[in-house]
Amino acid sequence: MFLPSSEINLPATLASGQTFSTQRLAGGAWSGWIGQEPFIIRPTAGGYKLTTSATAEAVRYYFQLDFDLTEALATFPGDPHLTQALAFAPQLRILRQDPWETLVNFICSAVKQIPHIEAINRTLRERCGAEGRFPSAQVLMEAGEPVLRAASLGFRAKYVAATARKIVTEALDLEAWHALSTPELKDRLLTFPGVGEKIANCVMLFAYHRYEVFPIDVWVERVLKKLYCSKMRRPTAERLRTFAHSYFGPYRGYAQQYLFHWIRTKTE
DNA sequence: ATACAGGCTCGCC
């Protein structure tokens, strides 16, 4: 399967802190997972060649190729910062990842750098998963907190263990949660231990494609404070959130992703 | 070395 560069910016998409199971290989290639199916991507003329056991439909869904990105970006305010961020990584897309894996990844993200989160993801796949696949809630529940601690989760181990236990004992179906309204979905995600505002928003954006949520982490907070709200007297989290919601429009989650990637990666 | 990092929870005010 061919993925044209004009449709999706794979390097930016895969390196923008939304997925932690993708690995950079030699020669500009990547390996990763679409749900339970592995993929390999190799650069070729005008884009990338994708090799996978996933169905074409699953590929389109995962890489969000059925989404009209141009139309979404047209709703953005035309300020210089966002314009720069868009030019920095054109065709950066928000993937549609597995809810359970995304939930675990972001519980593990608390006070962690991206390489650490990737290392944890890899360790869980190697030690608990079958053939490198990401382990289910059932498997991580049975593995328990000691195994998770041994995988360097630290204080996050008890959160992941408790979240897995809650999912199994209450027979929660994270796939079925796609049907929920965004406020209802958020309420349910917030019931998991270790999941607060930021992590719930990331899961909603990266697994449930709710583009109206606007996760504010320390990087985005810096962008807002320095570039957008420098005149605000007391820029509390609540005020920044209110500003972002009204200013960036209905696809503010996408604006967040472009700003995040730009501020973290640009060399000045 | 001692601090500190892409966050949450709890206790305190």
Added chain:
DNA sequence: GGCGAGCCTGTA
């Protein structure tokens, strides 16, 4: 509802 401390681990 706002604030600070503590939490594991890895890195500077």
